[in-house]
Each structure stands twice: as structure tokens, then as C-alpha cells.
């Protein structure tokens with residue numbers, strides 16, 4: 001299975017519409033891949049909080065339309081990264097979309113863990129409540145967005161729901177790049193799953209982005225890692241490796257659930 005991670009640059013000097021057109025053509029250029037992935041909030045920028053309201057779209061807005069068309073034109077499964085969704089009740093969500101090679105939307109995932117503590121996304125957006133998996137012909141994807149990477153219980157929940165390959169769409173800052181690499185490897189090792197984690201390049205909201213999108217195999221080995229600039233990272237994955245790793249080193253079977261504290 002060939003996966004292409006599009007580490008697109010997100011800078012304020014490019015309009016959202018121009019970037020949408022560019023992202024669509026980058027997707028179409030990946031024809032021949034099985035799975036193509038874009039990062040978190042690439043239309044607006046994950047840290048461009050002041051633009052969230054103005055750039056919010058309904059679920060089936062311009063980003064949905066452009067990405068559905070690009071998936072169909074390329075004939076690929078497309079994880080279209082995330083965009084700022086405005087729900088019918090006005091709440092904003094950080095929502096990822098997945099399309100089939102025919103351009104049908106097969107999943108929408110609202111980011112569960114919002115970043116910013118008492119500011120930014122954490123106060124401007126609603127939290128998703130549902131774990132989302134997507135069954136592809138070769139593997140089952142488990143979806144996560146950026147800050148979610150710090151919460152292992154979400155990934156365990158995804159494993160319990162059948163996930164074998166985690167897709168993490170992110171806009172991770174350069175300042176915490178070491179965490180990014182470490183956490184991606186940790187989620188892969190502890191869950192014996194592939195991790196395909198794609199970030200943005202560029203600088204938005206004055207936050208320099210880490211880039212360094214990364215692909216980790218179920219044994220925790222880094223198969224490929226991007227640099228800091230815009231880049232498409234293409235890797236070949238062997239879906240059987242997840243099953244083989246889980247069989248040969250069956251640590252997931254030794255989980256002790258329901259332990260209680262004496263306090």
C-alpha cells in the first residue's frame with residue numbers, strides 16, 4: 001500500500017482559496033498512491049486563531065467540494081486533513097474528512113482534544129466526542145488530530161475499534177518537534193500499529209511549524225521523515241506487518257483492564 005503525506009506550507013501571504021486550489025492539485029499529482037493525507041487545518045493554519053471565525057465552513061463547504069473532486073480525479077483514498085467546520089448550531093469544530101477513490105465522503109472526525117488550555121482552539125471550538133475508524137481494503141485507519149497524539153487512551157480506543165494504521169493530521173510547532181517524533185514512535189510501539197503523522201511547513205499565527213512529517217512502522221522504526229519545508233513524503237506500507245507484529249509479540253493481549261486503586 002503506497003501512502004503519500006502532503007506536508008503543505010501554510011503561510012499568511014497565500015489566500016485560503018489559493019491554497020485550496022494548490023492542495024487539490026497536489027492531491028491529484030499523487031495518482032497511483034493508495035492513500036493520500038493532508039495535515040491539520042491547512043486551509044487557514046492551526047494557529048491562525050483570529051481567522052477561524054471568518055474562514056469557518058459548513059461540513060459540505062468549499063474544502064469538502066474541492067477535496068471530494070481531487071480524490072475522484074486522483075482515484076485515491078484521501079484523508080483531506082482538517083478544516084474549521086461551522087455546525088448547524090454555530091459551534092466551530094476542527095474536522096477531518098476522508099474520501100473514497102470515487103469522491104464519496106466516508107468519514108468525518110471532529111478533533112477530540114482541543115489545544116490551547118485556556119485560549120485559542122480550546123475555547124473557540126467544540127470538542128469531538130467520537131472515535132473514528134475507516135476500513136480501507138488493506139487496513140483500518142484510526143483518526144487523530146495533532147494534540148490528540150498526547151493522549152494514549154484515544155489510540156487504545158481506536159485499537160479496540162479495529163485500527164491498524166493511525167493517521168495523525170497535525171500543525172505541530174517547531175518548538176516541540178522532539179515531542180512529535182517521540183510521541184509518534186510511542187503510539188506506534190505501544191499499539192503495534194503504523195503511524196502516519198503529517199504536519200504543515202511554514203509559519204502561521206507567528207508559530208513556526210515543525211514539518212518533519214513521519215511514518216513509523218508497528219515495531220517503532222521510522223520508515224521515513226520529511227524535512228522542514230513543503231514536501232510530499234511517499235512510503236510503501238505492508239499491512240500484514242501489523243498482524244505479524246501483533247502475533248509474534250502479543251503484548252496487547254497482556255493488557256490488564258479494570259484495575260482499581262486502593263485509595
Ligand SMILES: NC(=O)CCC(=O)C(=O)O
Pocket residue numbers: 040046114115145146147148150170171172173176179
Ligand atoms: N494544533 C495542535 O493541536 C498543537 C498541539 C501542540 O502544539 C502540542 O501538543 O504540543
